[in-house]
Ligand code: GLN
């Protein structure tokens with residue numbers, strides 16, 4: 001008889017099965033509930049989640065994984081790392097660049113003197129509103145100011161608040177939420193294991209706010225604050241603490257890798273066992289570092305990197321436990337128990353009770369409860385597991401290892417085998433036509449007929465666009481009327497004829513407004529789309545949707561990603577009739593508007609029974625048919641949005657080439673079914689292009705529109721230095737703000753671009769879609785944008801004229 005093994009969880013979704021936290025947060029921010037009411041909701045959620053985990057039978061339950069906005073922000077507060085501008089009034093020393101505070105606070109006795117934005121002392125005066133000021137720039141109390149930056153958590157769609165660092169900064173235990181939560185759980189009788197982000201990952205994920213120092217140098221002053229925290233956690237009675245160091249799966253510079261040893265030597269705590277957690281990939285060249293740290297245990301991700309299990313066991317010191325993450329925390333598929341057992345059994349043989357079982361990473365990235373889904377087909381539903389179901393999977397795997405003859409566990413195993421078999425054999429997952437088409441892909445499919453120079457000449461002959469053509473990115477304001485129309489149709493309150501009429505009216509209004517503004521290439525406005533992925537997913541085979549499958553994206557924001565479960569095919573045209581109608585209303589070209597294959601892939605839960613590249617190519621083939629249909633219907637310009645290309649970039653350098661190869665191929669297959677005369681646009685909106693500029697160029701879109709306005713044109717540098725060969729539309733104004741941009745700022749931005757890039761390659765457009773804006777500011781902004789383009793045209797035509805005269809003489 002084997003002895004029982006330890007099971008645990010790395011973190012539970014905090015948002016609530018009904019998004020209770022989202023609702024409470026937003027109500028609090030609106031002023032509808034008090035802070036005490038908000039806190040009450042948080043307490044209830046924590047207790048519910050602990051209870052669920054205890055019910056599942058886990059040996060250790062995470063605490064400190066609850067966050068009011070973001071767990072990295074919670075840690076910043078814990079360490080006293082709150083930017084000066086977000087501290088409460090009594091500590092507010094004034095900020096040089098936030099004019100707002102000068103007018104509203106009485107503390108401006110520093111007029112005319114340069115006031116440092118940095119304080120080296122830790123912030124001692126933190127409450128919930130402090131956190132919200134960091135996260136959102138405002139809170140029910142305190143002054144409005146600039147929020148801290150937010151960025152993606154590794155390769156997930158979760159966003160964390162980027163810690164701000166400056167030279168000489170001190171840290172100190174300043175906010176006790178993690179400790180309080182742990183006490184709360186222990187008092188209720190739960191076996192709590194507090195979870196914190198480790199010091200090196202914390203520093204790595206932050207940014208220096210000024211030059212002249214290296215944030216790694218802060219480690220020395222950071223460690224004492226961590227020591228304080230660990231001591232306080234030990235005092236709660238917890239015996240284990242989970243310290244996450246996910247950067248151990250990244251390519252780390254030598255000094256970072258070497259810093260681990262001393263840091264963890266200093267963190268040793270007699271009363272606390274440290275479980276060092278890594279996830280999202282393999283330890284790779286950080287294996288030796290991770291294995292040898294003076295901690296009691298190591299957690300590894302055996303879903304993303306099952307191949308590292310045996311090498312890790314081979315090197316693991318005999319006193320350490322190994323937590324093996326076998327249940328996928330990043331996806332929604334039911335665990336194939338037999339497959340997991342085949343990994344775990346050899347590990348158990350080697351490690352005995354030193355083997356722990358867990359999900360691969362925090363369940364933050366999973367929806368909460370599959371039982372809530374009542375509309376999924378039964379077979380499909382049986383293939384899935386959300387956070388609560390994943391806890392049961394961890395528990396049953398433990399039973400299968402420690403009591404192999406337990407009849408309930410055996411039943412679960414048999415059931416799991418049957419489901420795996422059903423899924424593998426299901427005609428829903430296999431469409432022979434799609435498979436045949438995929439096998440028949442040849443190079444011809446991913447090449448346009450002619451190179452860009454020839455294409456653009458033919459396109460220009462057809463489209464006759466002026467220099468600096470103006471266009472928008474696709475969506476126009478999503479008014480209450482539009483939302484109402486869509487929701488009434490969805491709920492069956494209006495029939496499809498009525499729906500069609502109303503959307504057509506929206507399209508007609510949108511076209512008329514663009515004509516009046518004087519834009520050159522129009523769009524239909526995307527009134528029919530709730531979401532750029534969901535809209536297409538709903539009309540493709542192989543996609544399904546949940547009712548409650550929400551996952552936190554940031555703060556109170558959640559997304560409900562579609563699920564790709566089968567071969568993707570397009571049973572009928574998707575956008576064709578709207579596009580055709582829109583084009584019928586104008587003599588100017590109206591762009592057809594599609595979401596690209598990579599974005600369709602990354603903003604969904606993707607099937608795990610075939611490589612992602614295969615799924616991407618299937619989507620590409622389906623969208624290719626849409627592109628060809630649009631062309632046949634007389635659409636001369638087609639935009640394929642790919643805002644997600646960069647976020648798919650693998651965490652490790654060595655894997656990037658292969659990813660970019662298939663991503664580029666998928667885009668090109670989507671785009672290449674058309675004649676030279678048809679102009680293909682793409683759009684991307686994020687801030688780092690330098691590392692993928694070659695791949696962006698390899699997409700070979702005729703025109704790319706990008707976000708540049710927020711970085712003061714800095715972003716354009718990548719395109720300028722690279723000599724980007726095709727047409728490019730640097731976003732000339734920021735659509736994230738309701739401010740109306742002035743003409744001159746837009747002229748200057750384009751002029752700057754024109755110093756490096758040929759004028760005839762430049763377009764003029766906003767930096768993203770306009771759906772979150774309202775009409776008044778949108779019209780005003782676009783009127784100015786068109787003015788800017790006209791000014792540029794006049795000036796450049798004059799210049800050309802002058803050059804011609806000079807050349808002639
Ligand atoms: N065409 C989309 C829109 O305008 C693009 C959105 C995006 O870039 N995320 O809304």
Ligand code: ZN
Nearest residue numbers: 684685768769
């Ligand atoms: Zn965009």
